[in-house]
Amino acid sequence: MQWLKVFIAAFFEVFWVIGLKHADDPLSWAGTILCIAVSFYLMIMAGKVLPVGTVYAVFVGLGTAGTVLSEIIFFGEPLKLSKIILVLILLLGVLGLKLVTNEDKGAESS
Amino acid sequence: MSWVFLILAGLFEMTGVTMINSWHKKRNWQSLFLLISGFGASFLFLALAMKELPMGTAYAVWTGIGAAGGAILGMILYGEPKDAKRIFFIAMVLSAAIGLKLVS
Numbered sequence: 374m375q376w377l378k379v380f381i382a383a384f385f386e387v388f389w390v391i392g393l394k395h396a397d398d399p400l401s402w403a404g405t406i407l408c409i410a411v412s413f414y415l416m417i418m419a420g421k422v423l424p425v426g427t428v429y430a431v432f433v434g435l436g437t438a439g440t441v442l443s444e445i446i447f448f449g450e451p452l453k454l455s456k457i458i459l460v461l462i463l464l465l466g467v468l469g470l471k472l473v474t475n476e477d478k479g480a481e482s483s
Numbered sequence: 484m485s486w487v488f489l490i491l492a493g494l495f496e497m498t499g500v501t502m503i504n505s506w507h508k509k510r511n512w513q514s515l516f517l518l519i520s521g522f523g524a525s526f527l528f529l530a531l532a533m534k535e536l537p538m539g540t541a542y543a544v545w546t547g548i549g550a551a552g553g554a555i556l557g558m559i560l561y562g563e564p565k566d567a568k569r570i571f572f573i574a575m576v577l578s579a580a581i582g583l584k585l586v587s
Contacts, residue, residue, distance in 0.1 A: 399505065412523070420503045424563040426554030429500050433550050434576040441583050450587070459582045466575030473568045 376471060378419040379431050385412035386436035387443055412436075429472050434463050485535035492528035493548025495521050498544040500553025504545065504561040550577055 385408045392405025412432075420428045438460045444450040499521030525545075533541045533562035554573050557563040 417503050417506070417518070421507045423498060424557060424569075425503045425561070426550075426563050427558035427569065429503075429553050430550050430573045430576045433546055434580045437546075437583050438578040441587050444587070453586065455586045458585060459579045461584070463576055463583070464578035466572045466579060469572035470569065470576065473566070473572065475564070 375419050375422045375476060379428055380421070380435065381417065382412045382415035383435035383439060385415070385433050386432065387439035390436065390440045391443060401461045422476060424476060427474055431467050431470060438463050469471060485532045488528045489532035489536065489541055490548065491542055492525050492532060493527035493545050495528060495544065495554065496549025497552035497556060499525060500549065501556045501560065501570055504557060508561075539584045539587055543581040546577065546584065550580075 387415055389405050389408035389412060391406060392401060396405045397403045416428060416432045441450075442460065445452050445456070498519055502514050502518035504522055506518055529541065530543050532545075551573075553564075558565050
């Protein structure tokens, strides 16, 4: 459940990173700010149970991977082999962190 | 000057990350204030640095200082796990993220 918060936080991070770059009217700026609030709220809340250093690294990493992929898919950025390899390394690192992280930090679980 | 802004941005990000722990422990207004203003100042200085530096470079350095520094401070100040596997996988995620920002 805690990891799901981190993953959803990273999902919203992709939207606000794109928003910061492409927003050009009050509605898209409002959406961007809402995405910043949702993603930071979920990331901070996940840090209550999971180690904050781990949460923040995964948050930043998945956000970056998602942004790079969506720029390729939706904004016509070139698809390079180096990007694919780095995304795969990043996902392996996230998987590794998920496997080695003990979720019982003492706080309540939900 | 833009490099000074960039390093400040990274240091403020480290502050923000560290305050997440502080806030969960203490639940006081100081922590919440430092958390929000830390990340806020971090974004402000990052934007200033990006006026002169290439975006990929700026993002990569910012992520490196903030996320790695935040993880290290978490281990020193808040007793987060220091086992080799955890450090290895955090380094793996951050190196890949920095690489992606440099090649994009």
